[in-house]
Amino acid sequence: xxxxxxxxxxxxxxxxxxxSVSLLLDYPNPATLARLDLIRGAARSLPATIxxxxxxxxxxxxxxxxxQLQAEYVETFDNRRRCNLFLTYFAHGDTRxxxxxxxxxxxxxxxxxxxxxxxxxxxxxCVVLEFAATxxxxxxxxxxxxxxxxxxxxxxxxxxxxxxxxxxxxAVTATLPALRGDERDAVRRLAAEGPPEExxxxxxxxxxQFSAGAAPKPTFLSMPSFPGARR
Numbered sequence: 448x449x450x451x452x453x454x455x456x457x458x459x460x461x462x463x464x465x466x467s468v469s470l471l472l473d474y475p476n477p478a479t480l481a482r483l484d485l486i487r488g489a490a491r492s493l494p495a496t497i498x499x500x501x502x503x504x505x506x507x508x509x510x511x512x513x514x515q516l517q518a519e520y521v522e523t524f525d526n527r528r529r530c531n532l533f534l535t536y537f538a539h540g541d542t543r544x545x546x547x548x549x550x551x552x553x554x555x556x557x558x559x560x561x562x563x564x565x566x567x568x569x570x571x572x573c574v575v576l577e578f579a580a581t582x583x584x585x586x587x588x589x590x591x592x593x594x595x596x597x598x599x600x601x602x603x604x605x606x607x608x609x610x611x612x613x614x615x616x617x618a619v620t621a622t623l624p625a626l627r628g629d630e631r632d633a634v635r636r637l638a639a640e641g642p643p644e645e646x647x648x649x650x651x652x653x654x655x656q657f658s659a660g661a662a663p664k665p666t667f668l669s670m671p672s673f674p675g676a677r678r
Contacts, residue, residue: 465580475516500614529604537597
C-alpha cells in the first residue's frame with residue numbers, strides 16, 4: 448500500500464495500465480508473448496512503481512517456458528477459490544445471487560453501447576479491464592470498486608502464494624483509491640469466511656467454457672489496444 452503513487456493517474460495512463468494487465472493476465476499463449484514489446488514500450492511511460500510491476504511480470508513471461516506458464520496459470524486460477532478471476536464469485540460464489548450480479552455487468556456494458564458475445568462471462572477481470580481501458584473508464588472503474596473486497600482478496604492470496612501474477616493485481620489496485628475503513632472491514636470478513644459455497648446453476652450465463660478447469664480468455668472489444676495503436 449505504501450508504494451502506491453499518491454497522485455491519480457491521467458486517463459491515458461489508466462488506459463495503459465488496465466489494457467496491459469488485461470493482456471498479461473490472460474491465459475499464457477504465443478499471442479501474449481508477441482505483444483510484450485508493445486506492452487513494455489507503453490508501460491515505461493507510467494509511474495515507476497506501476498511500471499516496475501508490469502515490466503517485471505513481462506520479463507517473467509519471456510523467461511519462463513510456455514508450458515510451465517500454462518500449468519502454473521491453471522494451478523493458480525482454476526484450482527484455488529481465493530484466486531478466482533471472476534469478480535462476482537468472491538461475493539456470491541456459485542449462488543443464485545451471482546446470476547443477478549452478472550446481469551448487472553452485462554447491463555453496464557450495454558449502457559456504454561457494447562454487447563459481449565458468449566465467449567466469456569462479463570465479470571472476468573480481463574474483460575472488465577478491457578472494457579475500462581478501451582470503452583468507458585468511469586463505468587469500468589465503478590465495477591472494480593463495487594467488487595473491491597474480492598479484488599483485494601485476490602491480491603492478498605496471490606501475494607501469500609508468492610505468485611508472479613500478484614504484481615499485475617498490484618498494478619490494478621494502484622489505480623484505485625485507498626481503501627476506506629468499511630472496505631478494509633469487508634476485505635477482512637471475506638478473507639475469514641471465503642466465497643459462499645452453495646452451488647446452483649447460473650443460467651443464462653453458464654456454458655462449458657466457464658467450468659473450473661477451463662482456461663479463460665477475454666473478449667476483446669473493437670477498440671485499439673493502446674492509444675494510437677489502431678492499425
